[in-house]
Amino acid sequence: MSDDPEPTRNISGGSEGGGAIVDVEPGVADTRAEAVVDRLGERYWQKSYGGQHAFVSLVRTILSQNTSDAASQPAHDRLMDRFDGDDGDLATALASAATDDLVDAIRSAGLYNQKAAVIQRVASHVLSEYGSADTFDRYVREEDAHEVRDTLLRLKGVGPKTADCVLLFAGGRGGVFPVDTHVHRIYRRLGIAPPDGDHEAVRAVLEADVPPEKCGFGHTASIQFGREYCTARTPACLDGPDACPVSELCDRVGVDTQTGTVIDPAETIGDE
Structure with missing residues (x-):
């Protein structure tokens, strides 16, 4: 499914990828960003990080x-x-x-x-x-x-x-949500971060809206989701809402499922 030339497995994920598996108490998410992270954590892994030199x-x-x-x-x-x-x-x-x-x-x-x-x-x-x-x-x-x-x-x-x-x-610091190209794409496409937000703007939204203990696996699980589903050119939602595990949480900014057109979310500004 992926159009990203990377290994199918994020090197920081799973039991072999460093960090430690943690149990996150289930509950009602306070923000849509937290709901997405919860969903991805349940699908992939919920981990705490730290300990690398x-x-x-x-x-x-x-x-x-x-x-x-x-x-x-x-x-x-x-x-x-x-x-x-x-x-x-x-x-x-x-x-x-x-x-x-x-x-x-x-x-x-x-x-x-x-x-x-x-x-x-x-x-x-x-x-x-x-x-x-x-x-x-x-x-x-x-x-x-x-x-x-x-x-x-x-x-x-x-x-x-x-x-x-x-x-x-x-450092194992809580509340740190690194923004790589996958995270930048996903959370603007979801409509959680501003469509024209740069990496730092996306980081500010996520670190404000995701609890500190969930930011680490929010980052790594989002990368895995970006490789498997929310890819740059052919996101899974083009195959229908059932093809994406966070479909009901997503605004699909820049994705036209009718025409199959996918553009950078920033390009949607001023189109209304």
């Missing part, structure tokens, strides 16, 4: 920028095999690595020259500001989440989604 999570998320898990995960695995040895700190190894060696390790992730430069710049910053990757990890876990986010966003090459993924998967 912050610097490793940061590097992993940088590699995932503008590419799929199928491309970025092998690059991450090769990078870790080559540079994360037993004889030192990963940040030290990456900051001092020959650029050609780093590029060779992450080539499958795409934009490898750009990503290698970002990784080495971030590694050097971590060493100069915190002394080691482990100290940086403690900073991410223990300091105020807003301060940590602002610190990460000041790093050239680190955007909001990358910063939020580090806060979620490493």
Whole structure:
């Protein structure tokens, strides 16, 4: 069903994807966003996240920028095999690595020259500001989440989604709902976020309308839903309302089920 060139399984989902399965008490959702997250959590997984090493999570998320898990995960695995040895700190190894060696390790992730430069710049910053990757990890876990986010966003090459993924998967922070391309598309199409909202506007709506303990699996389960059902070009609703598990919660902004036309929700503004 999916037209997204990614693995069928979100790497953060299921029992093998990190985090811990949690029981969420059933109840009446206070917002439509919460109702969607509840539905997707029941369909896929309800998990809490945290526990990844912050610097490793940061590097992993940088590699995932503008590419799929199928491309970025092998690059991450090769990078870790080559540079994360037993004889030192990963940040030290990456900051001092020959650029050609780093590029060779992450080539499958795409934009490898750009990503290698970002990784080495971030590694050097971590060493100069915190002394080691482990100290940086403690900073991410223990300091105020807003301060940590602002610190990460000041790093050239680190955007909001990358910063939020580090806060979620490493810091285990509640109330953090990273917005990737799937989340951005889905919640504007649902009519929950403004049709012309950028990633930060969508994040603001979701973090306001979804309880903090549900934001983490709201993010990862939404990605799975975006791969299986609410794809960019051929969403399941084109096959009829019964084809989508959240059909009655969706405004289908930008989707004309009669003609089969699918456009970006922002393009619907002013059409009335």
